[in-house]
Amino acid sequence: MILQNRFFMPPENRHNWSRLLITLEDVTARKATEQALRNAQKMEAIGQLTGGVAHDFNNLLAVIQGCAELLEDMPGQDQELTGQILRTTDRGGALTRRLLAYARNQPLEPKAIDLRALVIGMQDLMTRTLGGMVEVEVIAPMTLWTARADPGQVEDTLLNLAINASHAMPGGGKLTIECENIRLDADHMSETPEMPVGEYVRIAVADTGVGMSPDVIERAFEPFYTTKGVGEGSGLGLSMVYGFAKQSGGHASIFSEEGKGTTVKVLLPRDSQGAERSSVASKSDRPTGNGETVLVIEDDPSLRLLTEHTIKRLGYVPYTVEHAEAARALLATGQSFDVILTDVMLPGGTSGTAFAHEVLAQHPQARILFMSGYPAEAASQSGFVVTNNVLLNKPFTRDELARALEGALRKA
Incomplete structure (x- = not known):
């Protein structure tokens, strides 16, 4: 309880201190x-x-x-x-x-992901993050199923759990990340009674740290609950892990014993369609243009020059300008473009989405692509950016740009 004191002495009592008024207010x-x-x-x-x-x-x-x-x-x-x-x-x-x-606060973007490749790819990062006193081992079989989840959030979950584990091993120890295929049936319902029967991929993150008491385990997934001192943690790490797992159609659980370490198990649903295509496509799969014109509106000079070179190599004829006013001037000359590629955030007072609305008002069939370092910002500024799937998030690859240009040209 925080109390605030106020003192007041009536004027007629000040000569002899015969009366003093004191008030206490709870300002907690x-x-x-x-x-x-x-x-x-x-x-x-x-x-x-x-x-x-x-x-x-x-x-x-x-x-x-x-x-x-x-x-x-x-x-x-x-x-x-x-x-x-x-x-x-x-x-x-x-x-x-x-x-x-x-x-x-972007929503989750679940995808079919190669969980084995993701976990193995993070091993070096976790080793560097946790320092030389913690040994990191990854066990992921070649036969591991494809999972369906947001890959960025899976990485965040693993880092969260790894950092929590390192705090439980102040003198060093071993962190083991093991992945396995799980079929939940009637025999497993006692462990996860709220989970539907089905196929899942399980990630178990185990440490050799101090462990948790039963009381701590019971509250560990509660938001803001933490056993750390003031200023040493928000208590949101495990609750975010649990929330992500449940939102993804999975589950998270803790198994621990004081003095014998802790294991956090995260269940993610198996993807029925198989892993997505690799983001690195072969050159023969990369679509190219046939002399179509592309207007690029980008204020960063280095990125503008690079985009011009890339578009030219993809078989298109690029025109580049710095801001919307220069693009207006080009269009006013009667020059037409097969595709307009514009950054969302532009100098000069007109954003890329506002300029797109201007163009579409006069030319409803115009093909417009957006690029941005602010994916959520772009989405909030213009509904059709997300609806029509025409937003390239920086940094985008040459193959992503090639496919976006091809997709735009296919539209009627």
Whole structure:
């Protein structure tokens, strides 16, 4: 309880202190509200800062990725080095997408994912993140089924659980991530009675740490519950894991014993369609143009130049401008374009989506593609951006651009 004191002495009593009025007010709730407001304002500011940094960082990643793709086509280049650059930019793009998703509360985007490849691909990252005192082992059989979930959230879940495990092993230890196929039938209902019968992929993250008491296990998935000291954790990590698993049609559970470590098991539904195509398509699968014209509106000069080169190599004729006013001037000359590719956020007071509405009002059959480092921002600004599936999230690959241009040209 927080008490606020107020003292008051009537004027006629001040010469001899014969009467003193003291009031006490419980301001606990008010102080808590003020603190919550300060936290909310701080998180809003962090979200805005994160969005701005992520947008600029995505532009940088797009240039690095695009240049690496162009180098990849040149004879005599070290394919291993260019491949490493592309893999690194892909991970950087995934990182900024997760930051933006956190800042803007994006919905889940479940996909068919190769869980074995995802978990193995994160092993080095977790080893570096947890430091040399924690040994990381991954067990994932070749026969592991394809899971259906949001791949970014699966990565977040694994990192969350790995970091929690490292805190439980302050003197070091071993972290084991094991994946296996599970068929839930009547015999398993006692463990997960709320889960429907079916096929799932299970990820078990086990540590050799201090373990949990039964009371802690019972409350571990509650939001804001934490055994850490003030300022050492929000208590949201495990609740986010549980919420993600349930929203994905799966389940999360904890098995632990004090002094013997903890295992968190996450069930994700098996995907019935199989893994998605690899994002790295072969050159023969990459659609190309036949001299069609593409107007590119992009304010970043490096990215504008790179996009021009890439579009030209894909068989199109590019025209590039910096902002909507320059694009208007081009259209006013009578020049027509088969496709318009515009950034959502543009300088000069007119956004890409506002310019698109102008064009569509005069030319309803115009084919327009959007690109942005703000996927959620773009979605909120224009409903048809998401509805018609024409938003390229930076950094996008050459193959993604090629398929988007082909898709736009196929539209009536």
